[in-house]
Amino acid sequence: MTKAHHNATDRQLRLLVGLVVFVASVAVVGSIYAVTTDRVQTPPLWMILALTLAAMASHRTNITIRLGANKYGQGWKDILFLVGLTLLPPPWMVLCTAVGIVIGWLGGRVGPMKTAFGVGKDTIAVAVGGLVAYATGAAYAGDDPQFHPVGQLLVLVAITVVDELLVNPVVALATHTPLAKQVRRHLDIRLGFMAARILVALLLVWLLSIDRGAQLLLVAPLLIFTVHLWYLWRVRKRDERLSWQGLATSAEALNDVDLRRVMEVAVEWAPKLFSADGAEVEVFHTDPPQLVRGAGGNVDPDGEGEWPSDAFVITTVLEGRADKRPIGEFRLRFRGPVTLNEMENYKLRTFASALNTAIRNASAYAELQRVAIVHAHEAAHDALTGLANRRQLLDQGQKVITEAHADGVIALLLLDLNHFKEVNDTLGHAAGDEVLKQVADRLKAAARESDLVSRLGGDEFAVLLTGLPAPAVATHRAERLISALQEPIEVEGMWITVEASGGIATPPGTGGIAELLRRADVAMYQAKRSGQRIATYSHARDTADIGRFAITGGLTSAVADGTLTVDFQPIVDLASGEVLAAEALARWHHPDHGTVDPLRFLETVERSGLLPAFAEAVLDQALLACVSWREAGFDLPVAVNVAPRSLLDPRFPGSVVTRLRTHDLPPDRLILELTETLTISQLEVVDRVLGRLRDEGVRLALDDFGTGYSSLSVLSRIPVHELKIDSEFVSAMETSPEAGAVIRSTVDLGRSLNLAVVAEGVDSEPQRRALWEMGCNAGQGHLFARPMTAARLLASLHRGSGGRPGTLAPALHDEGAVIRLSPHRRAVPRQRSERLPHLGG
Template sequence: MSDDPVALGYDKESMTRTRGDENVTDQRLRLLIGLVVVLGVCATAGFLAYALSLPGPPPHPLVLAVFGAGLIIANRVRVHVRVKSNVDSNTWGEVPVLIGLTLIPAPWVVFCTIAAITVIRCLSWLGPQKTAFGIAKGALTTGAAAAVFLFFDVQPDLVRPPFPMLPIVAALIAFIVVDHLAFVPVLSVATGGSLWQVALHDWTTKLILHLGELAATLIVVGVLATGTNPLLLLVVPLVVVCMHLWQSRSVRTREERESWQRLAKATDELNAVDLTQVLHSATTRAAQIFSAVEAAIDLAARTVRATETHVLADGPLLVTTPSPPDETTVDLVAHDGSVRVGVLRLRFGGTVRLTEVEQYKLRTFASAVCTAIRNAQAYAELARIAAENAHAAAHDPLTGLANRRRLYEHADRLFRSTAHTGLFALLLIDLNHFKEVNDTLGHAAGDEVLRQVAGRLRDAAAPGDLVARLGGDEFAVLLTALPTPALAGHRATGMLAALDAGIEVEGMQLTVEAAGGIALAAGTGSVEELMRRADIAMYQAKRAGEPTFVYAHSRDTADLDRLVLTGELRRAVAEHEFTVDFQPIVDLGSGEVVAAEALARWRHPQQGNLTPVQFLETVERSGQLPAFADAVLEQSLLALQTWREAGFDLPVAVNVSPRSLLDPKFPAAVLTRLSRHDVPANRLVLELTETLTVSQLDVVERTLAELRNAGVKLAIDDFGTGVSSLSVLSRIPVHQLKIDREFVAGVETSAEAAAVIRTTVDLARNLHLTVVAEGVESEPQRHALWQLGCTAGQGHLFARPYSAVRFLSVLRRGSGGRPGVLAVALHDGGSVVRLPVRRLPNLPA
C-alpha cells in the first residue's frame, strides 16, 4: 500500500476544493494526519525503549545500511498511474520488512524503515504534512509487523535465520490492516467517498499483489533458513518483476478502460442544446477524464472554469496571461480542422507529460466539445430566429405593439377562460384626419406619428391590458380585470387623454385627435362580435364629436337582424337565394343600351328581397364573401352569355367588395369563370367603390393590375365622393368613371354639381376614360348631362333593374320598335354635337 495520502492522486488542495467546504475538510484532514503522526511517534518511542533494553551490541552499521538500501529500493518500485498530477500504487516495502524481521532485531527494522522513508520523502519533497504522514504511517505499519514477531517470540539471526511461516503471514496481515486503518480514513475525507468504497477499491489486484509479496518473502526466508542453494534467490527478482509488470499492466488497463468509459459518458452528456449546460458539463468532465486539478474552456468572449465536481467560474473572458508550466492546452476544432471555437485548458498541479494515447484522447474529447458547442450555438441561433418570427407574427412591425392576430387570440382566451377575475372590454381607437398627415408630410412623418401614439397608449395602459395596432391609424386596447363596467369608460378616457399633448415631427408640433369606441364583453360571444360592437361605438363617437362612446344595444338597430342574417348566410349560398338583377346603361345621345350593371339581391324566405345595403356588410364580415362573390359573378356571366346568343353583345359591370381585392386568389377565380363561359375578358367591368378602396391602395394595386393586364375593364363607382379621387386615378388603372347620383340629382339646379360633372368629364376625356352618370331620373337631367359632355347613363328614366330573362325581353322589345333602344335619340342620325370650346389661359413665355 502507498504511504502517501494522495495515493489516488488527490493532493490536499484539490481535495478540499472538491468537498465544497474547504475549512471543514482541511480541519478533518489535519486531525486525522495528526493522529497518525502521534501514534507513529508513540510507536517509535516504544521500540526505542525496547531497543535500549536489549542485551548485546546493535547490528553492524553495514548490515543496517544494506537493509536500509533494500527498503529504499523496494519502496521505489511503483506503478505510476496519473490521477491529478500523479498516483502511486502499492509498493514492495512489505517484503524487506518481513525478511528483515528474521535477520535483525525488530526495533532496528523499525528504525531502518523510518530512515528509508525519510530519505525517500526528502528526495521527492511533497511538503511537511505529507512527509510527516508518510514517515508516521511507515513507523506504524512496520511496528505492527514487528509486534507480531515479538508476540510469537521469533528470534532473528543474521547467520542462520528462522523460518516462522505463521508469524510471517500474521505480520503481513497486521502490516496491511494497519496501513488501511491509517490511510483509508484520510483518503475517504479527502475524496468524499465512503470508507468501504475506498477500502475495497481494486481489492482483487491488491489481494494478488499481497499474495505475491508473501510468496517472495517465504522464498527468500526459506532459502536463507535452510541453507539451500543461494541461486534460488534469483527467483525472487523474477517473481517481483512478473508481479510488477502484471500489476502495471492491470492497473493501466483498468485506468484506460475507465477513462474511455468516462469519455464516452461525457460525449453523451455533451448532446445538449443549451450552451451553458454544454460548457459546464465539458469542463467538469474534462477534469475527471484527464485527472486535472482544474479545467477551463475559453470562447471568444466567455470562459468557464471547473473542477471534477462543480463549476468555479463562468463569465467574460479576461486578458490571458502566459500559461503556467503545469497547464496543457488544446484547440477546440472540428475533425477536419476547419473550425476553431475556443481553447480547452487543463491544469494538473504539477509538471505532466501526456502519453501518446492521452494526447489522442484529449484531441478526441476536444473535437467532441467543439461539435457540441457548435450544435448548441446553432440551436441558440435557430431558437432566436424562431422567437423573432413568433414575435413578428404576433406584433406590428412599425410600432412593436400586438397585432390583430394576437389581440384576437388573447381575447378568445379570455372568452373561454373561467379563471380570469373581473370584466373585460375592447376599446377601439381611430385617429381623426390622419390621412392628411400622410398626404401633407409624407408617409415617413405618418409612421413617426403612429410610433409616438403607440408609445403613449402603451405607457397609459394598465397592467394586464393589451394594446394592439390593427392597421393604418386604427388601434385597439383590451381592457382587463375591470371591477365594474363604468371603469372601462374611465380607463378609455385616460388613454385618449394621453394623446392630447402635441407630437413633434420634423420640427413641427402636431395635434392628434382620436375617437374611441368601447364594447363590454358579454358572458358569451365571440371576438368578431366584440370588435363589431366596438367599431359601431367608435363611429358613433365620431358622428357625435365625442372622444369616447360606449356601445349600447338600443342604438344598434341592425344588431339583431345582422346576427340573424349572419347565421343564415351559409344556407343562402347553398340554396342559391342570392340572385342578380340587371340595370341597363344607355347611350344618352342615341338611347341605345351599351352595357348592363349587375345588382345583387337576397331573396330571403321571410324578409323578402334584401338589397346590398341591408346585407353586404354582414357578408363582408363573415367567411362567406368568396362564395357570395362567386355566385354573383357566375349569374352575371350566364346572363351575358344568354344575351350574346340572342344577338345582344353587352358588357356587364359587377360591383366588387374591397375585401375581395385583398384575397390573392380573386384574380385567378375571375379569369377561370371567364374562360369557363367563353366570355372575352373585355366584356367584364369590375366596379370599385372609391371611398372604400382608397385606404387599401397599396394592397389592391397588384390585384387590379393583374386583372387589367388580362383584359378586364375597371371602373370607379361613386367617383367624386372620396377625399382623394385624383390619387386613386393616378394609382388604379381604370377604364371608366361613374358619377355619383348625388351630383346627377343637382345637375339642373346646382352650379357646383354641374361644375363637378364638367370637370369629371374633361378629366376622363384627357385620360381616355368613359363616363357613366348614375341615377338619371328625368329627361332634363339627360339633356343637361349630354350638354356637359357625358355620353352614358343609367337610371329609372330608362329602366329599373330586371332579372336576366326580363332584361332580355326589354332589349328585344326596345322602344319605338327598335330592339336594344330604350329612349328617343337627342339628335338626328349623323348630326354632330359640338361641345363648347374653352380657352386655356395665356401661359408665360
C-alpha cells in the same frame, strides 16, 4: 470545489500526516531506548548496513504506471520488512527502516509532507510487524533467530494491513476522493497482488532457511518483476475500460440543449476522465463570454474561483463548424507537469470533439429559440409603436371573454384619429409615424396595467378594458384615455393637436371577440357621424347587424345554386415571370347587397352549418379551373385556403380525394394552404387529417408564415411542402430591417428543409427584385395580376409577357447574366395587398 472546502481538506490532510509522524516518532524513540539499554542483541554491523541500504533503495522498487495524473503500483517493501524482521531484532529493524527511508526520500526530490508521510508510514508498519513477531514467539538470541512460519505470515499480513490503513485515508484526502471509493478502487486486484506478495515473501524466507537456498534467490527479482507487471497490466486494462465507459457516458450527458448545462457537465466529468485536478470551459461567441470551472466533483458555474499560478494546464481549442474560428477553449489543470500518451491524447480529442459538437448544437438551439421568440413578438406586436397588434388583440380578447367573467365587466374601446391623413399629406409619412408613436405612448401611460392597448393598423387603436365594476365605468375610462391625447404633440418643431373618435362595446352573447370588435367599430363610426368623441354601441342603430340575417339566407342559396364564384391570383416565378400556380379566392355578388366583403361572409359560413358545402363548392370550382388550364396546355397547380375548422373534420380528407378523382386530377395538382392558428398547433386530430392528405399526395402550404402562434413548433409537427411569407413583411421590408430579417430567415429555413417559399403581396418591381436577391423564388401580388376569373387567367397565359406564353412579367435578367447585389435599396411605397379569404374560414 470552493476555496474554503479545499482549505479544510488540506488541514485534515496535514493533521493526519502529523499523527502518522508522531506515532512513528514514538516507535523510533522506543527502539532507540531498547537498543541503547542492551535490551536486544546487537546484530553484525554488515547486516545493519545492508538492511539500511535496502530500506534506502526500497522506495524506488515501485514500478508505477500513470493514467492521467494518477500513479498506480504496489511496492515490495513488505517483503524487505519481513526478511529484515526475520534476520534482525525489531528495534534494530525499525531504526534501519527509519534511517534508510529518510535518506531514500530525501534523495527523491519530493515535498516535505510526502517525505514525512512515507517515512512515518513505513516506520509504523515495521514497528507493528515487530510487535506481531514478538507476539507470535519470535526469538533473536544467538546467530540463528527462531521464527515460526505462521508468525512470519501474520507479520506480513500486519505490515500490509497497516500500509492499506494509512495510505487510503491520505490518498483520499489528497485527491478529494471519498474514502469508501478509494478503498474499493481495484480492491480485487490489490488483494490478488497482496496474496502473490505473501507467497513470494514466504518463498524467500524459506530459501533463506535451507541449505544453498541463497543461490536460488537469484530468481527472486525475476519472479517479483513478473508479478508486478501482471498487477500493473490488470490495473491499466481496468482503468482504460472504465475510462472509455466514462467517456461514452459523458458524451451522452453532454447531449443537452442548454449551453450552460453542457459546460457544467463538461467540467464535472473531465477531472474524473483525465485524473485532473480541475477543468474549465470558456465560450467566446456568447455575449458576454461564459466561463465555468470544476474540480473534485464540484462546479463553479460563474468561474469566479482562481487556479494556482503554478498550475500545469493543457488547453484544447474548440472550433466553429464552418469557418473553423475558435468558439471557446477546454482546459485541464494539473498540480504538476503531465505528458499525455497517445491513448490519452486520443481520448482528450474525442471528449473535446463531443464537447465542441454539444456547444454548437446548444448554441444553434438557443439561436432558434431567440428567433422564434423574436418572430412570436413581431407576430403579436405592431412594428412601429410596439403595441399589441390586431392578432394579439383577437387572441387575448377571446381568452378574456371566455375565462374572465368573474373578474368584472369587459369592454372594448376603438379609437380612430381624426384628420390624420392631413398630417401625412402635409408633413410626410415620417411625421405621421412620429405622431402615431407618441399617441401610442400616451395611451399606454393612461391605461391600467391590466388593459391591453393595441394598434389595429393605420391610425386606428383599440384598448381592451378589463375588470370594470359596471358597464357605465367604460365610458369614464374611455374619456380619460382620449383626454390623454388632447395635449399638443411636437413633431419636427411644430405643435399638432390630435383629436380622436371612439366607440365602446361590451361582449355580445355570441360571436366572441370578432363580434365585439365589429360592434366597437360600429359605435366608433356613430361617434364620427354625430360629431361626438365617444359613442356606446347600440343594437338598434346597428344596420350591419340587421342586414346580416339577410346575408345568411342569401349565402345558403348561393352555396346551393352555385352562384358563389371563385377568382384566381397567379403565383409567379420571380426571376423568369413564369406562372407556377394560382390561388383560388372565393367571391360572392349578393343580388341585393352587391359584392359582399369576403371576411364578412366567411365569418357567417363558419358560424353556420354551411362550412362543408361551402368548402366543396369552392374546391369544385378550383379543380374545374385547373382541368381547363391543363387541357389548354398549362399544367398549373391550384392553391385553396382551408379553414381551421375543416381540419377538425376527419371526413375532410375523403371529400378532397373524392373530388380529385372526379375531376381526374393528380393529387399533387392541389395545394391546400393552412393558416397558423392555435387549432393547428395543438390538436392531434389536425395531425391525423393532414397526415392522411399528405399520404394521398396532396401538397400542403403554411400560409402567413412567421405571424402565427409558434412558427417553428408548427413547422415541426405539420408535414408541409411550402411556406408563404405574409404580405405584412413584404410591404415593410424596405423600411424595416426586422421585416427583411424575417424574410431572409424564412427563405434560409425553406432552403434547409427543402421547402418552396412564396412571398405574398408583391406589389412593385423593387420588392420583386429585393425578394429574388434574398433567395425567394416565387411570389404573388398586384405587380403580376389582381384576382381574376379562370377564363381571364387562361387568356393572360396565352398572351404572356413580351410574347412569352405562360408568363406575366418580363424576366429579371437574361440567361447567364451576372447580377450585382446592391447594398442600398430604394424605398418602396407601402401598398395594401388583398388578404386572401380561406376556404370555409
